[in-house]
Amino acid sequence: MSTSWADSVAADNNAASGSSNINGTGVASHPARSTYVPPHLRNRPPTAEPPFSSHSAPPSDNDRIGYGGSTSGSRPGGSRPDYGRQGYGSGGRGGGGWNSRGGDGIVGGEVNPFGNDDVNDEAERAFAEQESTGINFDAYEDIPVETSGENVAPPVNTFAEIDLGEALNLNIRRCKYVKPTPVQRHAIPISLAGRDLMACAQTGSGKTAAFCFPIISGIIRGQFERPRGYRTVYPLALILSPTRELSMQIHEEARKFSYQTGVKAVVAYGGAPINQQLRELERGVDILVATPGRLVDLLERARVSLEMIRYLALDEADRMLDMGFEPQIRKIVEQMDMPPPGLRQTLLFSATFPKEIQRLASDFLSNYIFLAVQSVGSSTDLIVQRVEFVHASDKRSHLMDLLHAQMTNGIHGKQSLTLVFVETKKGADALEHWLYASGFHATTIHGDRTQQEREQALRSFKSGNTPILVATDVAARGLDIPHVAHVVNFDLPNDIDDYVHG
DNA sequence: AAAAAAG
Structure with missing residues (x-):
């Protein structure tokens, strides 16, 4: 019996614009999705778009300005753990003199998440600009977007149209975001209006910013008071994601977006020492990014309370259900102390919208708006896909041919990055070993490796040290790695939904 | 069916 493998290749061999999603297999979108109408919205007359205030903030306790001002006595970085939300915010920047000079990229005790801002080399600059999203904005113009629900806030065309606040606007510029992506154009105004949202969008569509911007903006405006518990922290926002690496990635982005806003994002996931995460939490947390298992652990230890949650975002929800997280979620x-729908704002993101997600949506969301963004990958300008049928015994040599061709394709003297998906952890190790023996620098990421090894592998791949990464579907969705030129599906996926990633 | 996630 012959097997097959498919590869997808960024059409544009100019690697600077060839960055693609880690899972950019570029398969056509689901036509059914765009026409889906949520059950509760069927058979309703279309509602005209009403006049709309573009930045009404979500429910807030009061309107005071001067975020974090009530903790004047706190000492950021002091030896005593700070409870609740004290320990950062205005205390870090205003006074205290702790690192306030901002020497090595540290300002007010906050590490600059943007790294070195000076981009001198022109090629590097072009690279960096692509890196900000990995998306060719021009390919976006005609992407169909569907919304349904009552009083849907109209989409915006520029970030300037949305009043996100000065600090956030500055960070958007630092991220070199020029123009909102389709999901951002629609989701941000809806979220800023305080509405619950069910959004179908794929990886790389700019989802993270779409839910982070309104959350950060809402927290800045909200001035939420919080109790102080002994070792218990009270985040205002919770972002759940299926894999540890995706949580890390969301956290990194959230840190960039919230830089110098006084809003603090913390990440918690399994496989890593919990003590370090606990210390980080004790220093204060507004936005908690977490994988479900570790969060349940923290809740059971009463180190985190969800009582003050105002914003809940679930990323890659269908994937979380696939992975059996529904009970934990x-x-x-x-079943914990989170405020019910209506008293919190909930944003649910999923690549697909099957029955189980529909059920989750009706249980978690209140009077929600449904948003479907067509797949970016359907643009053949962006990605070329090739399916080759080869005998199982020829797969490796076939892959080797492809990798050899790739070696001459790099830029800046570095080989461009190739991501190889395999079905099993064992298969990943075997392929890595074989590649290594064949003279290729490869590494692997899968669930049998320690978290340290996984993170090291990802760093090594991103840096180009090992330009080949063999992965199981721990990396199959959500992760967005800049500069990936080739994605190879070495084993034909059994689950076609995984293959088209929605 | 395999993989992922809490030790």
């Missing part, structure tokens, strides 16, 4: 959202 329901425990977190329904």
Whole structure:
């Protein structure tokens, strides 16, 4: 019996613009999705778009300005753990003199998440600009977007049209975001209006910013008071994601977006020492990014309370259900101390919208708006896909041919990055070993490796040290790695939904 | 069916 493997290749061999999603297989979108109407919205007359205030803030306790001002006595970085939300915010920047000179990229005790801002080399600059999203904006113009629900806030065309606040606007510029992506154009105004949202969008569509901007903006405006517990922290926003690496990535982005806003994002996931994460939490947390298992652990230890949650975002929800997280997610959202729908704002993101997600949406969301963004990958300008049928015994030599061709394709003297997906952890190790023996610098990422090894592998791949990464579907969705030129599906996926990633 | 996620 012959097997097949498919590869997808960024059409544009100019590597600077060839960055693609880690899972950029570029398969056509689901036509069914765009026409889906949520059950509760069927058979309703279309509603005209009403006049709309573009930045009404979500429910807030009061309107005071001067975020974090009530903790004047706190000492950021002091030896005593700071409880609740004290320990950062205005205390870090205003006074105290702790690192306030901002020497090595540290300002007010906050590490600059943007790294070195000076981009001198012109090629590097072009690279960096692509890196900000990995997306060719021009390919976006005609992407169909569908919304349904009552009183849907109209989309915006520029970030300037949205009043996100000065600090956030500055960070958007630092991220070199020029123009909102389709999901951002629609989702941000809807979220800023305080509405719950169910959004179908794929990886690389700019989802993270779409839910982070309104959350950060809302927290800045909200001035939420919080209790102080002994070792218990009270985040205002919770972002759940299926894999540890995706949580890390969301956290990194959230840190950039919230830089110097006084809003603090913390990440918690399994496989890493919990003590370090606990210390980080004790220093204060507004936005908690977490994988479900570790969060349940933290909740059971009463180190985190969800009582003050105002914003809940679930990323890659269908994937979380696929991975069997529904019990944990329901425990977190329904059986702990989180405010019910209506008293919090909930944003649910999923690549697909099957029955289970529909059920989750009707349980977690209140009077929500449904948003479907067509797949970017359907643009053949962006990605070329090739399927080759080869005998199982020829697969490796076939891959080797492809990798050899790739070696001459690099830029800046570095080989461009190739991501190889395989079905099993064992298969990943075997392929890596074989590649290594064949003279290729390859590494692997899969669930049998320690978290340290996984993170090291990802760093090594991103840096180009090992330009080949063999991965199981721990990396199959959500991760967005700049400069990936080739994505190879070495084993034909059994699950076609995984293959088209929605 | 395999993979992922809490030790």
